[in-house]
Amino acid sequence: MESVYDVVIIGGGIVGCSQVFTLTRLGYRCLLLEKEAHLVSMASSGNSGMLHTGFDAPLGSIELACILRCQQQVLPVIESLGLPYSKIGATMVAWNDQQKEKLPQVIQKAKNANMDDVLELSVSQLYQREPHVAHRATGALWIPREAVIDPWLTPISFAHHAKSLGAKVLTSTMVQGCERDSQGIWRVSTNRGLFRGRVVINSAGLYGDVVDKLAGVQKFRIMPRLGQYLVYGSETKSLINSSILPIPTDKTKGVIVFKSVYDNVIIGPTQEETERRTNPAGLSPRIMRSLLDHGRVSVPSLESHPVVNTYSGVRPATETKDYHVVPHTDRNWLTLGGIRSTGLSSCLGVADMVADIMKDKFCLEPSNSANMYLPRLDISFTNHRTARLGSEEYTVTHPITYTGKCNSKVWSNL
Template structure:
């Protein structure tokens, strides 16, 4: 049958970009459909750009499994593509005695998972490593390997490499309906730009993943969006912290982190708030002021320093605190939903799991030769808001990249 893709990926966030890269590299003919004009425009354009080791994730969770598989592979990819990253490590600081009691529990959980060598450090060691911190800390945990990347550039490089290996990407393409006839092996996807046909459809719809699933007659989860806000400081204050300063995590998440981007901006966030809409809201001035006060209480040198930007993100959370990845061979469908704030960290692990589902549960073999080699990319920022990779121009959609565009790439490689 002419013009049939092996796989159609719906959604061009970081997870969709990782999946189309993985499958194209393994020899599948892939098509990516993105409803927005630009890729990486929804949840993935409002994250922190941090690669987490998974030290505080449940060892039995799918999230943890994907992060654990993804983390070592991500460094090979970053080096192979020539992308910027920095291992700034992380320091979890307890500001009260009640929080101190949780440090050994977190450290033991991390060691038991075998993914991080987190260890308690003395206050004298804390202030030796982080002299810019306020002097009311009560305890600390040192967490190696926590890393920051350019989250937009990482996602875009994945889809760009998939394209140069033969993948097709269509933006401004809204999926409107799907159908799979019982008598054949094809799934028809009706969109605002016509019909596309594939053997397997992968739903990476992010914030709209539950809506996309309904088009296939599935309804196993609902998106319950959570809003996060960030305050961004100039690069002139980057000397104030040497690692990412983490709070003690709660049931809601990792909490509000003080961290440096790969380009040197200092950021405080994200918050964890109920979101009324799946659309990205504006920053709230009261919340931003609270973030500023929190930053000044933790890092003394931030007092009086003006912020240069704010931004928000919306997480595609579900009713459960884990990823939802499942396969429906009878429908020619794979759902990748509930990929919360760790989507960047777990993206390559998610992509590998999806590849195995395509191969083993859908019995779909690659239709061409593999192309798993990693080739360095020629990347050039084009202010005020574009980047050229090789000879293709992309619109930058992430504030971290936009704030860092005046920093030479070479200084981070």
């Protein structure tokens, strides 16, 4: 049994890694517990790597507030750490007159969120910017601040930096029970022993409702949503100059054609309700055909290039659209649930919100002095599934990283 931590964080995906990064820098003594053998192994290992601006997020939502807070700092943080990013921008394409009629609504929604740089393009302007997009568009929007980052290396670097400041990060550590003692200290029991903390943050993603239930505070239910992707080789990088977005619906941003930070063109994600909370091993023939067809009708030149990889990601959706950021002030338990496909785009904003809750709701002051210095990381990839940050090795769990950075090709059986 360890001494008492200020904060115990359950879950080592992008949200958990962002919490330990931000709170440790502020001086909190943090412990992060991840049940899998490696960080970023569940929902976060199957995201797109796209850094959204929130131009189409619900107005007044926690999601939008967190995305906007993240936007203010994430690229400077990434640049300071020496991580890759590309301010690629995004082009939203209307493929018929009915879709074109929705473009002014998207612009107005962006303006209501204080984003005045979303612009309407004429069809001729669209094809000047994106000559390889199918020549049947009726209109388009330009969203300049959309970007792409490495969706694995970013949270891994956050956790690594926190460890350098004294945070403890344990993997292969399954939380089995949570209870408070007579002094109000949480006792978190795991397969690797008992840990104690003044505050517990539940950022368990796909198992967030299960972890909340351990503490007797369950307020939501995870309703897993599967998204699947095709990955092309980096020789396709000249086929698009920005992320090609469809007109969003009430339920989804839709299937996107975009470039990773390593110039692999990617098509996805799909959206399918599922019972399972783990990523499937491969894509079904039906999904493969659907994504190939989307690529063919959106960027026809993709048809002459082979798919080099596929991957899937299960998102921790819930019965509501917004994030669940719920401080249980009577017991110093904080729930971070339902943080779905925009978790990467909002991660540092969520962490900022959590830091406010620590002081304003839980009245918890840091045990240590703040240390906001961000040194550039020494990063190298030793093989297609291993990266070294300083003297520590980490297993690469995201296909965008090991396909793009390490040139690992997994040829799909089409």
